[in-house]
Amino acid sequence: MTTTSPQGRTxxxxxxxxxxxxxxxxxxxxxxELLSMALRYEGWQIxxxxxxxxxxRTARAFRPDAVVLDMMLPDMDGLAVLGRLRRELPDVPxxxxxxxxxVEDRIAGLTAGGDDYVTKPFSLEEVxxxxxxxxxxxxxxxxxxxxxxxxxxxxxxxxxxxxxxGGDSIHLTATEFELLRYLMRNPRRVLSxxxxxxxxxxxxxxxxxxxxxxxxxxLRRKIDAGREPMIHTRRGAGYLIKAAPATExxxxx
Amino acid sequence: MTTTSPQGRTxxxxxxxxxxxxxxxxxxxxxxELLSMALRYEGWQIxxxxxxxxxxRTARAFRPDAVVLDMMLPDMDGLAVLGRLRRELPDVPxxxxxxxxxVEDRIAGLTAGGDDYVTKPFSLEEVxxxxxxxxxxxxxxxxxxxxxxxxxxxxxxxxxxxxxxGGDSIHLTATEFELLRYLMRNPRRVLSxxxxxxxxxxxxxxxxxxxxxxxxxxLRRKIDAGREPMIHTRRGAGYLIKAAPATExxxxx
DNA sequence: ACCGTTTCTCAGGGAATTCACAGGTTCCGG
DNA sequence: CCGGAACCTGTGAATTCCCTGAGAAACGGT
Numbered sequence: 001m002t003t004t005s006p007q008g009r010t011x012x013x014x015x016x017x018x019x020x021x022x023x024x025x026x027x028x029x030x031x032x033e034l035l036s037m038a039l040r041y042e043g044w045q046i047x048x049x050x051x052x053x054x055x056x057r058t059a060r061a062f063r064p065d066a067v068v069l070d071m072m073l074p075d076m077d078g079l080a081v082l083g084r085l086r087r088e089l090p091d092v093p094x095x096x097x098x099x100x101x102x103v104e105d106r107i108a109g110l111t112a113g114g115d116d117y118v119t120k121p122f123s124l125e126e127v128x129x130x131x132x133x134x135x136x137x138x139x140x141x142x143x144x145x146x147x148x149x150x151x152x153x154x155x156x157x158x159x160x161x162x163x164x165x166g167g168d169s170i171h172l173t174a175t176e177f178e179l180l181r182y183l184m185r186n187p188r189r190v191l192s193x194x195x196x197x198x199x200x201x202x203x204x205x206x207x208x209x210x211x212x213x214x215x216x217x218x219l220r221r222k223i224d225a226g227r228e229p230m231i232h233t234r235r236g237a238g239y240l241i242k243a244a245p246a247t248e249x250x251x252x253x
Numbered sequence: 254m255t256t257t258s259p260q261g262r263t264x265x266x267x268x269x270x271x272x273x274x275x276x277x278x279x280x281x282x283x284x285x286e287l288l289s290m291a292l293r294y295e296g297w298q299i300x301x302x303x304x305x306x307x308x309x310r311t312a313r314a315f316r317p318d319a320v321v322l323d324m325m326l327p328d329m330d331g332l333a334v335l336g337r338l339r340r341e342l343p344d345v346p347x348x349x350x351x352x353x354x355x356v357e358d359r360i361a362g363l364t365a366g367g368d369d370y371v372t373k374p375f376s377l378e379e380v381x382x383x384x385x386x387x388x389x390x391x392x393x394x395x396x397x398x399x400x401x402x403x404x405x406x407x408x409x410x411x412x413x414x415x416x417x418x419g420g421d422s423i424h425l426t427a428t429e430f431e432l433l434r435y436l437m438r439n440p441r442r443v444l445s446x447x448x449x450x451x452x453x454x455x456x457x458x459x460x461x462x463x464x465x466x467x468x469x470x471x472l473r474r475k476i477d478a479g480r481e482p483m484i485h486t487r488r489g490a491g492y493l494i495k496a497a498p499a500t501e502x503x504x505x506x
Numbered sequence: 507a508c509c510g511t512t513t514c515t516c517a518g519g520g521a522a523t524t525c526a527c528a529g530g531t532t533c534c535g536g
Numbered sequence: 537c538c539g540g541a542a543c544c545t546g547t548g549a550a551t552t553c554c555c556t557g558a559g560a561a562a563c564g565g566t
Binding site: 489 | 541542543544545
Binding site for chain 2: 029030033034036037038040041124188189190192194195197198199203204205206234235236237240242
């Protein structure tokens with residue numbers, strides 16, 4: 001089930017209308033903090049654990065709808081934790097966090113069961129999107145919840161990563177896609193460059209804030225090219241996306 | 254939840270109708286004084302602390318709905334304070350104060366959790382607006398509280414930064430926007446130039462007091478242009494905004 | 507290892523914004 | 537009716553903010 005908040009944000013809820021529950025398992029406190037804050041902001045209920053034993057204990061009591069699990073824990077191997085979690089919660093989807101260079105094939109086998117994974121360092125947009133997908137597919141949330149975002153004649157499919165404007169398909173790179181998704185999940189709201197950077201770029205990105213300007217520029221070229229612009233600059237405040245006003249011909253209203 | 258006071262000011266309240274509670278943490282006494290006064294004027298309950306230890310102690314007892322936290326504290330790093338605060342108050346939104354040139358410095362990830370920050374030197378209008386936004390979105394206040402201010406046929410959307418009069422969209426610069434917001438949050442009330450300067454301009458602004466006159470002039474050009482004026486001068490006292498009276502045709506009353 | 511794609515830095519240019527200054531206008535008391 | 541105080545606003549310059557081209561570096565697939 002999804003509802004739309006007064007601010008226009010779309011929220012994911014459980015079938016009974018209560019908030020989604022997510023368990024975060026990672027030994028780096030700053031990371032669990034970062035994740036907890038971001039996921040809480042999605043309107044979800046979060047609990048966290050720093051090791052495998054704690055994870056299993058918390059899972060038993062908390063009964064989460066999804067688990068974020070770092071594969072590198074101090075006390076036991078990620079696979080062992082996974083096994084015990086599965087005994088507690090057979091059907092819960094798990095989002096694995098792995099180091100970039102970790103053996104991909106091992107993970108690949110694990111994700112066959114409807115689980116998913118992201119590599120560190122990740123962007124919050126990516127984690128949230130993957131988690132939303134997992135929860136949606138696991139059926140904890142209402143089945144009707146859609147994976148397509150739409151603003152005006154612009155659509156973005158979170159599953160297929162397809163983007164269209166006025167019916168025309170548009171090819172975006174990974175970063176462009178995440179930026180657009182973030183904008184489209186917050187239509188008609190000004191998002192500052194700092195917010196965008198925090199959300200769309202990896203948490204360890206230490207570069208110049210003007211990459212945001214650059215990628216906005218890229219997006220405009222692909223999305224607004226020769227059309228009524230949808231991406232707007234609020235000088236000194238940030239950027240926002242909104243449906244283009246009807247063009248003058250139809251603007252009789 | 255929002256209610257409208259007898260003076261016409263719109264106040265933010267907690268779900269149970271009690272005043273919002275805010276904790277201010279900064280080591281510069283003059284700044285905590287300034288902030289406390291301004292925030293109290295919003296009708297909020299304020300408590301302040303001058304260092305990290307005090308902040309955590311006060312937070313435990315006071316249970317604020319939001320925290321204003323200087324990143325530069327004498328006894329510990331801002332992030333360390335944040336961590337301990339989070340342990341006490343997992344869901345409380347935090348507004349960080351940071352130096353202008355230290356922006357790049359570890360702000361990463363902070364705005365993504367629904368927190369926010371402003372750079373020193375700030376304007377009180379900015380701090381109050383951000384704080385209102387945080388509290389609104391954190392759900393301490395009723396979710397239905399709106400982000401749109403309206404006076405007569407003039408509207409100002411704090412999320413999209415959109416301003417309209419009689420349906421026509423009006424473009425304002427950042428300073429014009431903040432000035433208008435301040436006026437509109439205090440309709441039918443005379444605001445002195447000193448008040449406006451203190452509120453809308455950064456606290457270290459050292460310029461001529463007649464910038465206020467200048468910006469009022471700008472606003473009039475954009476908002477009152479060719480229409481029934483809404484911005485009025487009270488000579489020797491200040492300025493005020495109010496709904497335009499019905500135009501002569503309908504002015505039988 | 508090679509080549510196309512993607513990400514990002516850097517820097518120049520351009521435009522919007524802020525602000526000081528100063529001359530003009532309005533208001534008011536005497 | 538005069539003079540001063542308060543206010544209004546045109547002009548222009550400095551600054552800040554944003555956009556975007558060019559190219560280096562990193563990445564990914566074959």
